[in-house]
Amino acid sequence: MLAVVADGEGGLSVVQQPIPQPATGEVLVKVAAAGVNRPDVLQRRGMYPPPPGAPDILGLELAGKVVAAGARAESLIGQTVCALVAGGGYAQYCLAPSGTCLPVPEVLSLVEAAATPETLFTVWVNLFERGFAAEGDWVLVHGGTSGIGTMAIALGNLFGLKLIVTCGTDEKCARAIELGAVAAINYRTQDFVEEVHRVTARAGVNIVIDMVGGDYVPRNLACLAEEGRHVSIAVQRGPSAEVQIFDIMRRRLTLTGSTLRPRPIEFKTMVADEISRTVWPYVEGGRLKPVIDKVFPLTEANEAHERMEAGDHVGKIVLEVAH
Template sequence: MYALTIPAPGGPEALVWAEVPDPVPAPGEVLVDVAASAVNRADILQRQGFYDPPPGSSPYPGLEVSGRISALGEGTTGWEIGQEVCALLTGGGYAQKVAVPAGQLLPVPQGIDLVTAAALPEVTCTVWSNVFMIAHLRPGETLLIHGGASGIGTMAIQLAKAVGARVAVTAGGPAKLERCRELGADILIDYREQDFVAELHKATDGAGADVILDIIGAKYLKQNVKALAVNGRIAVIGMQGGVKGELNLGALMAKRGAITATTLRARPEGEKAAIVSAVREHVWPLLESGRIRPVVDRAIPMHEAEEAHRVIEAGVHVGKVLLLG
């Protein structure tokens, strides 16, 4: 098969489309012929040499795919050859084939086409596990999403609205904020022009956000604590603004607040399977009913992934950027 390899870390041009050995499904795995993958920030970090795959996983980037099952590993049950699926991966999605633990598979939702389904696994699993399983967002609460126009953000807006929460977003510029509004966001903050803490407090009569979904990290740590409501929860899922910040524990304690920080890729297989199962139970019905939908900015041929990475790094997209297998 062919896959996008990284012979040496570097810029987008470091991605090389090359012939590599076909993967073989281990017991409990399936082999998927890839229809599409999607670009995530983790892929860019891996390409740059800052985020190595976990030991034993595929060396190729790509944390989600859609496609058709072409082979079953020994002892794998509940899935059939030819079935259309999408999958959460530890790596290997930038390829024509990938082996996936059966517990990380999801059927393509009714009403969603096979290619578009590649936009779903990473965002739904990330948002559901952090916002709902860990931070326990409840109806009537306020969720602040940093990067509301991103793949994560566009899904988080919709899921939060579906459960009856109020949604605030930060995004760069009127066009992106308008897209967030169309998806249901109630409070729109242009981080380039506005102080998000002041704007959030103004919109919530000083109460702040009950849950904050943060892709920035260190740069926003102090401001996030200020923006937090009493008994609020901060879920850190990215470090685009750095890895080290100063935390005022007194301010956090005064809010009776909590901060969690997680990654999805390195979690044990059993934990991923539990998240995937919860997503299938809670999120898939919302997709199939049309209450929420994947947001796709554009689809680019996989062998031209260099261009897709440039789009993500430039920040000109809304939603997901797909790679066509």
């Protein structure tokens, strides 16, 4: 099979690898499409090695047809699924844990299905499980037109949240408003702390989903209402921050965060079960779809990464896999 791996020099190479064989609880998916995510970019640069047991092939999400299965997963053979994986998606075939597979409804294209699991699992875990989002909450999300940002807006619309997002251009802000954000702040020309307080009538937000880290953290805390929750999911501006502990105590703030990729399959299966019950009916009803930015063939994975790094995309970048 064809597969895409990091070349060790900051780029990607298309190589031939043997088709993997499913073990107990695994399925082999003939991949139709695979989503591109920022952790893939970090892995390509040598900054995010795959967890133990994961293949060196990039790719954390995919969609396609199950063509083989190990013990206790045979019921999925022949089904079209999308799946969250710890690696291996950028290939013609990929192993997936049966527990992280979700059925692809007819209303979703395979490209859309491949662009769904990573951001949906990430936003669900961090916004609803760690952030305890409830109907009526105000939420600030940085990177409002990223895959994470657009999925957060979509889920917020479904579950009665009021989303404020930050973006790097006025055009992206306008797009975020079109997608359903209550407010979009151009972080290059506006002070997002001041804008958050203006939009919320000085009340602040209940939750911040932060992929920036570094010097954004104290500014994020300044945006929070009392009892607010700050959820870190990435550290694009650095892993260290200086915060005022007494302010956290006085306003009873919560600082938390998570990473998804290294979590055990049992945890990811539990999340998939929750999503299947609470979110997937909206997908099946055509009310939840990822925003697709651009589709590249698998052999142009380098170009797909270049587009992501340029920062011009709105929504998800996807690789389409030919056989």
